[in-house]
Amino acid sequence: MNTGVLFRPRTAGVTALFVLGALSCLAQTQIPPDPSQSAPDSTHPTGVLPTNASPPQSDREKAQQQIKKQEKQRILGIVPQFNVSDISDAVRLTARQKLTLAVKTSLDPGTFLLTGITAGIDQAENSFPEYGQGAEGYGKRFGASYADSFDGTLIGNAIFPIILHQDPRYFRKGEGSIASRLGYAVLSTFRCRSDSGHWQPNYSNVLGNLAAGGISNLYYPAPERGFVSTYQRAIVVSAQGAIGAAISEFWPDIAHHFRKHQP
Numbered sequence: 067m068n069t070g071v072l073f074r075p076r077t078a079g080v081t082a083l084f085v086l087g088a089l090s091c092l093a094q095t096q097i098p099p100d101p102s103q104s105a106p107d108s109t110h111p112t113g114v115l116p117t118n119a120s121p122p123q124s125d126r127e128k129a130q131q132q133i134k135k136q137e138k139q140r141i142l143g144i145v146p147q148f149n150v151s152d153i154s155d156a157v158r159l160t161a162r163q164k165l166t167l168a169v170k171t172s173l174d175p176g177t178f179l180l181t182g183i184t185a186g187i188d189q190a191e192n193s194f195p196e197y198g199q200g201a202e203g204y205g206k207r208f209g210a211s212y213a214d215s216f217d218g219t220l221i222g223n224a225i226f227p228i229i230l231h232q233d234p235r236y237f238r239k240g241e242g243s244i245a246s247r248l249g250y251a252v253l254s255t256f257r258c259r260s261d262s263g264h265w266q267p268n269y270s271n272v273l274g275n276l277a278a279g280g281i282s283n284l285y286y287p288a289p290e291r292g293f294v295s296t297y298q299r300a301i302v303v304s305a306q307g308a309i310g311a312a313i314s315e316f317w318p319d320i321a322h323h324f325r326k327h328q329p
Contacts, residue, residue, distance in 0.1 A: 129157040133167065136235075141317055146174045149223060149235045150314045156237065158261050161228045168224035168234070172216045181212045196287035210285055217281050218303065222274025231261040232270045236314050251311035255304055271307065275300040 123131075132153055139147035148171050159167070171177060185208040188194065197206040223234040239250045258268040279296040286295075 125157045126160055126163075129159055129163055132156050133159075133163060136167075137170065140176065141313070144176045144179060146171050146176050147314060147317075148174075151235050151237050152240060152318075154237060156235070158263075159233060159235075164227050164234055165224045168219050171223070172219045177215060178212070181208060181215060184211045194287050194290065196289070210282075213285060214278065214282060217278040218274060221277050222270055226270035226274050226277075230269050232258050232266070232268070233261065234270065236311055238315055238318070240315075240318075247315050248312055251315040252308045254311045255308045271304070272300075275303050275307075279303075 132151065133148075136151055137146075137148050139150055141147060148167050185204055188207045188211070189199065189204050192199070194207060194210070197203045197210075226232070227234040236251075236254055239247045241247075242250075254268070255271060256268055257265055258270065260266050276296065279299040282299065283291040283296065
């Protein structure tokens with residue numbers, strides 16, 4: 067699935083980056099528009115809404131209400147889960163809504179916090195030694211890590227989903243056995259629903275990871291650039307996206323378990 071974040075293939079930052087992969091979890095499913103919006107009101111004899119009734123909401127308005135609920139979701143109260151939905155028949159997003167979700171995720175304080183943690187781990191293990199140490203080295207690592215996150219989120223969760231008419235959100239299964247839910251989460255790396263509601267290959271995820279990996283060649287040290295490194299980063303972030311999807315799938319259950327056992 068499309069995590070919306072591109073990570074470097076370094077073990078130094080993998081632990082923190084796995085959690086960051088759940089940010090967007092971006093990936094996947096789209097629901098067709100509600101046909102009832104264009105149908106007359108069969109509950110009224112004339113088939114027309116009474117004059118004192120509220121006008122029906124448009125798909126865009128319904129989607130906006132659902133997005134407001136998504137924007138309240140966080141892991142540990144920190145990691146944004148804006149691209150995760152518990153509504154299986156959620157209304158499809160407009161192009162503007164897809165872009166807005168990606169930008170909000172990228173500019174969220176939780177994203178900056180996790181980027182700082184990732185940069186700190188890289189610095190402690192001296193990943194990318196060409197960056198050096200001290201404040202300057204940390205600043206370079208932070209900048210590279212955030213650029214990865216921003217590029218991956220914007221391209222994989224907004225630009226390609228808009229162009230290819232795919233939904234960047236991850237829709238939780240929320241029921242069934244652990245194995246079936248885990249398989250569903252991992253599979254979201256490779257498939258998603260189109261805006262018309264049909265399952266299809268998750269082109270937005272694959273192309274987004276490759277594109278963001280290519281852009282990263284502009285600011286990584288010379289030894290980390292090139293064709294091979296680009297594909298390595300794309301493979302690693304895809305695997306981390308699957309882990310992020312699993313976190314998004316099971317986190318509400320984990321949180322409920324701990325709340326239930328709190329004194």
